[in-house]
Amino acid sequence: MRFLLLIVVSLVFLEFTSSRLLGDDVGKWDRWEHSFTASDKTPESADVSVTLTSPSGKIFQRRTFWDGGRTWKVRFKPDEIGIWKFSTSSDAYYSGLSNQSGNFRCVQNTGQTIFQQHGPIEVSTNGRYLQHADGTPFFWLADTAWNGALLSDEKDWDSYLSDRQAKHFTAIQLVTTQWRTAYKNQEGQVAYEGREAIQIHPEFFKRLDARIDAVNQHNLLAAPVMLWALGDESYTPGKLPTDQAIKLAKYIEARYGGNDVLWFLGGDENYSGQRAEHWKAIGKAVFANRHHAPVTLHPQGMQWHFDSFTNEKWLDVLIYQSGHGDSDAALSWIHSGPPSKLWQNDPPRPIINSEPPYEGHIAYNSKKPHPAYNVRRAAYWSLLNAPTAGVSYGAHGVWSWETKPNTPQNHGGSGIANPWNEAINLPGSTDMGYLARLFTSLDWWKLRPANDVVKSPNGKQRPAEHISAARSDNGNLFVAYLPVGGEVVLDTSKIARVKNFFWFDPRTGKRNAADAKRPGQFQAPDQQDWVLVGEAN
Template identity: 50%
Template sequence: MHRPPMKPHPMLYCLLLVARSAGAAEPVALWGRWSANFTAATTVSPETELTVALTSPGGRLHVVAGFWDGAGRWAARFMPDEAGRWRYRTRSEPKASGLDGVEGTFECRPADGAANRFLRHGRVRVASSGRYLEHVDGTPFFWLGDTVWNGPLLSAAADWDVFLEDRASKRFTAIQFVMTAPWRTAPVDADGHVAFTGRERIQIQPAFFARMDARVDAINAQGLLAVPVMLWAIRGAENPGFSLPEDQAVRLGRYLQARYGAHHVVWIPAGDGTYTGEFAERWKRIGRAVFGGVEHAPTVMHPAGMQWPFDGFDEPWMDLIGYQSGHGDD
């Protein structure tokens, strides 16, 4: 079914305000998303690393990783948690003109009266009791999720809007989906793109992520939590969580964290995998490499059906426990 994309509610625009360039920034909503683009002055490797140090109005320092976005472009995204004027400075490794030492400021303002749950209450976190989820202002968050693994990968934009509007109207709060192609049921997205090519040394494909940006933006704009599976991990050469070498799984995971960590998400690092024995050790190492030492949204592993692999899987980067009762469970 197709219909023209719905007209966004004015309040929803607040979530998507971005900095158009390093030199001039629009105001960003508190708990919205700041984004800035940077262009290398000379030809540099897509593997050039960009980090951005952001200083809050109160003097707190946050450091986020940037990401390559095609040609000579890099970008960085951040969810501001304090109203007022923020300052930032970039650093690239190796140093590259246009990427290294770029400074700027942006203004963050509360989105008073916003309809969007995230702008009203802030990001989702695990409550201090460890027993439920809540927003940062203490408002409980009830996870009522719909699983649509291939939705962002294969949907038309208008159909995706219809689906999300329907789920929001029925009081769903979370949308669970697969973030990367290829995987076992989608070798490419609807436009024929893949997230990466190669295996021993993958090459990120930014054209694929332009579609995913729009689909994840739309999830959050409806006040729904995005719950992406980074890498499908069941046995099979078509599943990157199983087939990619460990260092390349880490590389792809870090890219996803950099690109979507400023959205309202809960991460599923691996989907439908076996997390015991050598596979447990593999995913412990991947999780530490992707999430260790950085600010990140809550994470939950998605095990294969009828498995409880979490005895001895007490990792500091893992925030929630997931259990899949399907695949033949009585």
């Protein structure tokens, strides 16, 4: 009896010891976090890396980040079930940080978010769109809340995210430091101080942790801008000296690399000349030769400076900003500009308009607020001018997180914005939900520009009346956007497998059968904007 009791006690002790050595279990694709305690004399700039080895022997490198006091942390998202090993290394010896090692166990994930079920976001194997780690296509429909994570409280942030989740948005664009429209966060904190030798403030980022975690918990991808570039150098991280910009970007990547993110390395920048070299150096230092979430650059309006970045392997996605104009030139740039002409260049990358006109924002040319129609028109054109990957939306008052009617800071020409909790109800946001429901009901990732299918109108119409069209390579799916209704005549020989057509109302989300007057000839229900969809069955 004593012998049996000894065996039981030994097994319990071994199980307890094993669990202590392994630490808490972490679900596949969940965030693993480990803390290290340094000696009192460790500088906050201590450069400590963690090497992680998967059960199958794959090697991953992660950086630690200083979390204040004597605490350093590492965050990582494991992608294999089994026992993982980790060990630390550093450029100099730091007691409590250097030469540390351990294990943890990755188990089956039982979480309910799309990221827990399908994995983090990556670029598809053909380079044309985003997908989850398990291969499930990810349709990018981002809302713009540049100031949201900085100026909101937790309750308001949750209310906002719940609204966007209900309207079928899939991502949130946000800024992670002080910038031209928010010199400080709601509590008066800044992400860093200084210029030639910056001091990073962990307390600022501890507050941001909860906001970015909440984004993911609402089934939304976080799209953080690491280094906004437009504005006075006193509050613009993108204008820090290159070495200090690298330091700040490394910190942000280390802190949020365990979340579900797509990185905007730079924001509102002209990526040409010497500025291009500045950003290449940052991108390589932060992302080259290591596993990371997809990375992009957010440029200034109606600019395309990506030719000099063609061979930058760390740059995964091409983001552009069509901007807030409404002139003929601005409209033509969206449907017939560089994205429509250069998408075939190698290597293939997803192409996304991350800043079409914001709803309610004063248009540059007419000086009138952009209505929902302008927003819809830009969104559908943007989805069809290159291989479909997604599009972003912005509401004036939400992007700058106004709490009362106000003109956003340093944006005098944009007009008075409504408070964010009113601006979330602008009709264009609901229209974006209809857009998402339409495209996610189709094999949208197979669409390629196909304006040659449209025989009439013949391309001589005004820029505002341009019909954009796309089809799948095998010809069994067709989508066309008619901004002013009317008649369209199609070359059905180029979509021979398409047999059934319907009209989609982008204002209500309703579908109606589309009957051809003659083969390939369709008349929209009225002179408003409509989407014509053709399928094989």
